[in-house]
Amino acid sequence: MATELSVLDAIATTRSIRRYRDESVPDEVLAEICFAASRAPTGSNRQNFRLIVLTNGPEASAAKKLIASGAQAAWSAKRRTDGYESGSGVDEDSPKARMARSMDTYIENLPTVPALIFPCLIRHRAPTPTEGASVYPAMQNLLLAARARGYGGVVTMWHMAVEQELAELLEIPDGVFVAATVTLGKPVGNHGPVRRQPLAHFVYDGKWGDSPAWAIDPPGTRHTSAGPRKN
Ligand SMILES: Cc1cc2nc3c(=O)[nH]c(=O)nc-3n(C[C@H](O)[C@H](O)[C@H](O)COP(=O)(O)O)c2cc1C
Structure with missing residues (x-):
């Protein structure tokens, strides 16, 4: 039987994973990680978030393509504004150039990402600066649970450029805030230590x-x- 990762070890090794093997995420793994997400705290315990999980089928395929187009638009702008095409970015071996290449590959492969998850908040009042606080803990729970099962993912904001189209495609009602786009799958390569300051x-x-x-x-x-x- 596989040994369980300790909570602290999972926290220390849950890095953003942007390269996935061509393998689907089994339903039982999705159930476990969504369960972990569902245990997260929410303000007044309203439990007012939902997870739209897309793997296979026509909606999933359309949503993945749509997100890929949003990501492409956002990343092309960021490549320029964040200086990925200037300074050390022009040196192919620089960390910046490597990061840019890995983002290019990530976005190129978004249409076939194994799982796409949209954590959504059902608003009960006009938007406030703290409303995300009732969704984002669930996302970290989700990533930690994925890590514990040998999967990995990344929280992104790729939906922002295509919010309207996404709402239409997935029939997301008014008053529901899509808080992020999470991509998920079996990593190519290994999990490694998170590095910070x-x-x-x-x-x-x-x-x-x-x-x-x-x-x-x-x-x-x-x-x-x-x-x-x-x-
Ligand atoms: C609020 C938020 C927004 C993010 N948006 C994106 C995004 O749009 N695209 C992306 O590839 N990664 C995104 N990320 C992932 C961060 O880039 C990543 O967590 C950070 O670079 C640290 O890398 P690490 O998790 O591998 O240590 C986001 C993370 C957070 C918390």
Whole structure:
């Protein structure tokens, strides 16, 4: 029997996975990860989010193509505005150029991504700055559960360029906010450690800017700068 990952190990290795094997996600795995998502907290325990899960069939295929077109439009703009085509981005071996290539491949393959999930919030009042807080914990639960079962995914905003068409295609009613587009599948390659800035950068003690002496990363932690890269 496979050994279970500890919660802390799952958190430390749930990176964005954008390359998937050509394998569908079995229904029982979808059930487990959606169950994990459904256990997330919501304001006043309203449980007012839903997950639209698309794998196979005509709607899934149409939604994947639609998301691919939205992603292409958003990524082409971001490639320019975030400097992926200038500075070190012109050097093929630079981290920026590698990132750009991996995004190109990801988007090229979106029409055949194994699973597409739209976490949606059913609004009960006019939009507020905190409404996403009743959906996004569910998404992290979903990614962690996927990781625990050997799957991986990434939270994206690719639906934003095609929101209207998506609502029509999936018959999403008015008053429902599509909070993200999650792609999911069996990773090509391995899960690896999440890299962020050192803990001392995130934690303050008493007042803004003062890091506590205890803010120390576990031994062996590797770091990365916050993106997108400036040069
Ligand atoms: C609010 C939010 C929006 C994101 N939007 C996108 C997106 O549109 N496209 C994408 O490929 N990744 C997207 N991501 C994934 C981030 O780029 C990713 O989590 C970040 O670069 C850290 O990488 P890692 O998870 O591999 O450590 C998003 C993540 C969050 C939390």
